Amino acid sequence: EVQLLESGGGLVQPGGSLRLSCAASGFTFSSCAMTWVRQAPGKGLEWVSTFSSTSGNTYYADSVKGRFTISRDNSENTLYLQVSSLRAEDTAVYYCVKGGRYCSGTSCFYFDYWGQGTLVTVSS
Amino acid sequence: QSALTQPASVSGSPGQSITISCTGTSSDVGHYNYVSWYQQHPGKAPKLMIYDVSNWPSGVSNRFSGSKSGNTASLTISGLQAEDEADYYCSSYTSSSTLVFGTGTKVTVL
DSSP, rough: OOOEEEOOOOEEEOOEEEEEEEEEEESOOGGGGEEEEEETTTTEEEEEEEEOOOSOOOOEEETTTTTTEEEEETTTEEEEEOOOOGGGGGGGEEEEEEEEETTTTTEEEEEEEOOOOOOEEEEO | OOOOOOOOOEETTOOOOOEEEEOOOTTTTTTOOOOOEHHHHHHOOOOOEEEEETOTTTTTTTTEEEEETTEEEEEEEHHHHHHHHEEEEEEETTTTSSEBBBBBBBEEOO
């Protein structure tokens, strides 16, 4: 059974930083692209960042480029998102998601498993 | 990276069919067969319903079907049921190597 468990969210002041983590299990983590998607309170879904499994390339939404950094530890089956220079508009539930590029050599430009999310609140 | 355009709300009676549109551009929906659809109930994580325009993930009812014409993709729900009441989002890969979601549609079962 695929499981994605996020942690690291919380209340942070504007300009502050956090590191979000996502522990994955139930699939070959190293073979799959992994993605962060966020959802502001009462708003829609927003793609944030993807870490490719094949090329090691990373991709970011313009709204977070230069402030957020996605990384992964395949030995620990863990995905990370370092969020810095936080703004009020970054307040959202951040979901760790399997997919977004390729998985085991097959195209996977969709998100087939989602974590329950971790809430990041940016406020003074 | 503009969001794909979806109607804010769609409604239907039990047993009816409804269709949700998802309009993008020639750089995303119109260029790639990488459109997917997600169902989200209040307070829950989204669930994949359709991938690669018209494919079903394991366990998803075939009452849900997807299609695409030009820059517009569509999700049709047949035999509408009370449990289908939820928010629905489309997503597409883009020529900028990013992904983009739709604005979201609230489906109400009357």
